[in-house]
Amino acid sequence: MSELKEQLKAQIIEQLNLENLTPADIKNDMPLFGEELGLDSIDALEFIVLLEQNYGLKITNPSEGKDIFFSVDSLAAFIEKNKA
Amino acid sequence: MYYIHAISSISHQQTFDLEFIHNDLQKLTPESPLLVPEFIDILPPTALRRLSAILKISLTTALKCLNESAFDGIVVGTGLGCLQDTEKFLVTINNTTSDVLSPTAFIQSTHNTIGGQISLFLKNHAYNMTHTQNALSFEISLLDGITLLNEGKNNILVGAADEKIPFLELLNEDLIKTDYPFTSIATFFNLKKEKSDRNVLVKDVLVLANSKKDINEVILRFLEKNQCDPTNLTKVYHSDLEISLSTEKVNYLDFTGYNYAASALAFHIGVSELSEIPGTILIVNSLVKKDLGLILIERC
Numbered sequence: 001m002s003e004l005k006e007q008l009k010a011q012i013i014e015q016l017n018l019e020n021l022t023p024a025d026i027k028n029d030m031p032l033f034g035e036e037l038g039l040d041s042i043d044a045l046e047f048i049v050l051l052e053q054n055y056g057l058k059i060t061n062p063s064e065g066k067d068i069f070f071s072v073d074s075l076a077a078f079i080e081k082n083k084a
Numbered sequence: 085m086y087y088i089h090a091i092s093s094i095s096h097q098q099t100f101d102l103e104f105i106h107n108d109l110q111k112l113t114p115e116s117p118l119l120v121p122e123f124i125d126i127l128p129p130t131a132l133r134r135l136s137a138i139l140k141i142s143l144t145t146a147l148k149c150l151n152e153s154a155f156d157g158i159v160v161g162t163g164l165g166c167l168q169d170t171e172k173f174l175v176t177i178n179n180t181t182s183d184v185l186s187p188t189a190f191i192q193s194t195h196n197t198i199g200g201q202i203s204l205f206l207k208n209h210a211y212n213m214t215h216t217q218n219a220l221s222f223e224i225s226l227l228d229g230i231t232l233l234n235e236g237k238n239n240i241l242v243g244a245a246d247e248k249i250p251f252l253e254l255l256n257e258d259l260i261k262t263d264y265p266f267t268s269i270a271t272f273f274n275l276k277k278e279k280s281d282r283n284v285l286v287k288d289v290l291v292l293a294n295s296k297k298d299i300n301e302v303i304l305r306f307l308e309k310n311q312c313d314p315t316n317l318t319k320v321y322h323s324d325l326e327i328s329l330s331t332e333k334v335n336y337l338d339f340t341g342y343n344y345a346a347s348a349l350a351f352h353i354g355v356s357e358l359s360e361i362p363g364t365i366l367i368v369n370s371l372v373k374k375d376l377g378l379i380l381i382e383r384c
Contacts, residue, residue, distance in 0.1 A: 038130055052183075
């Protein structure tokens, strides 16, 4: 699980072009859409692409997105729960 | 009359944040870099990581033209639009095996992203128009800005931007065929009916598309219409053309490079020159053959 979280952090940095951050700057329970990272709705779309391209997972219910994308912890839990 | 207030450019010359840009122009080479300010001091973090080069330089120069009141119109000319994002999006389509695509490059690949980003950043809901007419995009935008002033608006942001990407070098072998280096340029300025401190005005603009008319004859008629004796012209800036006037002539492509917004930077150079010394300057743009743009600027 911790390996998955580190991988996710690297993918988030690359996909969202967060060049000034390192994986160590993103804490597992840090709210991704809070003030610290300053992500917005376009970044949420990028997360959907990230999940599908890297893990083959689709968000079927858009209302779940807010909970799934809350933190690296919640993203990793969603991937673990739904992986084939 | 249509007066030029704040004006700003980012280019491969020292043009940003300078009151006068015409004194230190250097002949460009393919190695001349784009001279950008520290964007981190100007743009928010989201813009820094998401916007491509053309969007950053356009937004930065547009912000330099802000005044105390909101713009009544934002008019942008761009011949090729956001090339970097367009290329990125097309390459992703070509290479991906997934049925979803990253949205950012797609959203930012359209020509009107430049005007849209300026509008979003300023929270400006006024008239917002993008003109894309090859190398005449700037002249058409200027005409649109003048039309808005004639319709009663009075605080218009007008500008032009185009960017270079390495792919243009490939096109140059067979399609573009220019000896001038490709460049990136953004020029924006504030156009009003009220006089400005610099007191430089746009006297007239003429655009001819797909024309077979003789450029020198068109120029003479344009000057005649504006009651401007050719011998009284201070200077003619042109896009590597044979101009028959005896006035001092400068090929602005030496300083702007090959770019569809080159005449916008030449316009800024002319405005800078007139801000220092009164006179009349003609800008002749026929970068794309058969197309002609004439801009007459003056300071009395």
